[in-house]
Amino acid sequence: MTRQRSVILDELRKTCAHPTAEELFETVRARLPRISLGTVYRNLELLSESGEVRKIDVGGRRRYDGNVEDEHYHARCTVCGRIEDVSSTAVTALDYRIEEVRGFTVTGHLLTFIGLCPECVRAAEKRN
């Protein structure tokens, strides 16, 4: 955990804006003027592998979320790309309560199940 990595993580945790790597880079640079964008990308990748941050890969540029404690989903504005948190309990019922809670005008939702297809499961088993 280098100085750079810890500042990146700290700044990401401080915000609820789900910044892009570049936005985060700007913020971090205020504290570490010599840091490079590459370092930010590299560390975000490492932090995401270790489960300390979450990538949000959905429409447009990648965004990052420093909140991995609370189970939650996201609402994305189709115009400005802004991403806001939505509590997962409200969502579990697939209720469009987000409209009330966040003021979003929800036009749809994007649900993608993540996992392993049968082939990749088999391939992984073969490797062991």
Next chain:
Amino acid sequence: MTRQRSVILDELRKTCAHPTAEELFETVRARLPRISLGTVYRNLELLSESGEVRKIDVGGRRRYDGNVEDEHYHARCTVCGRIEDVSSTAVTALDYRIEEVRGFTVTGHLLTFIGLCPECVRAAEKRN
């Protein structure tokens, strides 16, 4: 609706593989050898605006779906990136029935609500 556009749409509707622009380009090229990748991108964009195809922007490269009739969700393999359809009825209950239906080992799901944030709604209203 030019020859190119109709062949692109036709090939996309024929497959259930949710191809990338480039994969689709290869398929279409078998019928229209002189078509260019740029044309494929341009037409997919137009078709998606007119609602005839759907973009799947979730993790990795963009993929396209020619099936806009049936309400359905997607399952993405974290290893090979493959995307498969999941019927929306099974999903509405947020059941992990995909495991049974598709053989996927589901490790999680990605739910994103799409819409307009309050600011963008206000901005849009102001413009009218």
Next chain:
DNA sequence: GTGGGTGCAAACTATTTGCACGCAC
């Protein structure tokens, strides 16, 4: 002939990577 759509190639954007250097141990 005119205009929209095309093929081609170049541009652009986001992200990743190679390399030499420097700091912490």
Next chain:
DNA sequence: GTGCGTGCAAATAGTTTGCACCCAC
């Protein structure tokens, strides 16, 4: 000293765009 992580810059990948040309009307 050694090695990992950095800063920098170049490379890569995916997508978009400018432009001249052509075809359908």
